[in-house]
Amino acid sequence: MLKIKFIGAIEGVSGSCTWLHHTDSDTQFLVDCGMHQGTEREEWANSQAFPFQAARLKYVLLTHAHIDHCGLLPRLVREGFTGLVYATRATRELTELMLLDAARVSGMFTEHEVKQIRWSVLDDDLGFKWGRSIRLAEGIWMAYLRSSHILGACLISIGWKANDGNRSICFSGDVGCQTDENAYLPLMKSGQHPFADTDYIVVESTYGGRVRAHEHQDSQLRLARLAEVIAHTLFVKGGKVLIPTFSLHRAQELLMDVLHWMKVSLPNRRHGLGHSDNDRPVTAIFHAPLGHAVTQVYAKHLCSKSPNGKFKYLNAALCESLAMHADEIQTMLQRLVEHGRFKAGDGGYLSMTKPKQPSNFEADIVIASAGMCDNGPVVSYLERWGNDPRNTVILTGYQSAGSKGAELMQRANACPAPMDSLSPGLAEVIDMSPYYSAHADQQMLLDFLFRTDGFGCNKPATLLINHGNPQSKYELHRAVQMRAESRDGNCRQIKEVRIADARWLNLDSGEVIEQSSTEQALLNELEALRRQLEFLSDNKERQDKPRNHDIATLQTE
Ligand SMILES: [Zn+2]
Structure with missing residues (x-):
């Protein structure tokens, strides 16, 4: 089974982080590990204990170098993560610069911790091709597709074997605003779309309620x-x-x-x-x-x-x-x-x-x-x-x-x-x-979701909307439903649209995993509390420092 839990970017647009667990191979990994930015309350989340054990994660799959997607990687390393961070060469180099700058400005982590990150660079491979499958563990694999958001940015598709066949989920990362018809900003060519046969799409909704003139x-x-x-x-x-x-x-x-x-x-x-x-x-x-x-x-x-x-x-x-x-x-x-x-x-x-x-x-x-x-x-x-x-x-x-x-x-x-x-x-x-904007507006998000790069599409997908304020998510939800009603034959079919929340979701069945009161669940909670206490005492000195407002300047759009 592959199960998923949204950790960040549920209530807003920062702190992107999603936790996945492939139970068959016992492989746990993250898609992005971003810093929370914005109000003091939002940034307070940066000092809270992770809900997972960093040492148990095998990978982080990184979509791009904006600090709200990569900014907590050094903290992950400090807490015992020794796995690989997958990214493009450009994303790796940009992320290192952004993190070294954040270390200097925020004091939340050190340069040494930034340099401890272990990378696996996708396009260093001579056989690199957008969309090529890369094995993560037995029965689970991933592929990177090009996004037009910023240099090096990608969407990430993860495939796995379920009991009744292969499944896949695609993470949009931040969706860029260049399309095949209109690459109007100077640098990036148009982005690719999720695979035609994907079962799930996790889509950002920063501008889900906005239509650009x-x-x-x-x-x-x-x-x-x-x-x-x-x-x-x-x-x-x-x-x-x-x-x-x-x-x-x-x-x-x-x-x-x-x-x-x-x-x-x-x-x-x-x-x-x-x-x-x-x-x-x-x-x-x-x-x-x-x-x-x-x-x-x-x-x-x-x-x-x-x-x-x-x-x-x-x-x-x-x-x-x-x-x-x-x-x-x-x-x-x-x-x-x-x-x-x-x-x-x-x-x-x-x-x-x-x-x-x-x-x-x-x-x-x-x-x-x-x-x-x-x-x-x-x-x-x-x-x-x-x-x-x-x-x-x-x-x-x-x-x-x-x-x-x-x-x-x-x-x-x-x-x-x-x-x-x-x-x-x-x-x-x-x-x-x-x-100027590096983010897709509502129309471009709809194109991103419904188009399939020319491939026929008979498999309906479930959408999970995150990375937006409540109004943007609601408006994108409504716009998707309206577009789905008027879809033409070549577009993706939509099975269901959900707003992402913090509960575990079984991606094999599509069902929410309800919290149980079994002994194991209680043990898990105790373990989480123990780690939280440990973290709080370790970081007391750091938390006592005044909040550094300069970090807000790292926010990018
Ligand atoms: Zn971004």
């Missing part, structure tokens, strides 16, 4: 809006552009969009205007210490290929829009990381500030961390530029309540305003966040 899913409109805001700021107002960014993925997307502006939009504008006094080279800099290391990983893996010669991740439309081959994009990223400077056509220069280098207030455009503006290099740029209406701050990501970014968002406009209508003593703020 068409204009926000159009790369040309996004690039045109960005060009309009930058040109208005530099050439009409005579100011500077500041773009706060998260270090992982959004930063690299913004690099490509600003590069596009310098290589394509700026020369077009100058050509259209004829000679202009503004013909001096424009300088854009990227200033994000963690983002610098993350970009190094993107330089290595964004343009990598599978043994079959196809790009593992790269959205080929990027080559077209930048008029660059993939190897030129790779070289450009490497030059930026190693030499700090890249000449972007005749328009200007793109520079990357190395960690510990000072801010450069001479630059025209600055992409700087942290994304919510409370710490990192962006703070010094905001101090210098934030009080001048000639300057513009472009927000491109989620801003949590109470952050400086949320304060800025309150006075944001969707497009540039005339100079005389701006508030004196305050930089203009433009909200471009609807154009």
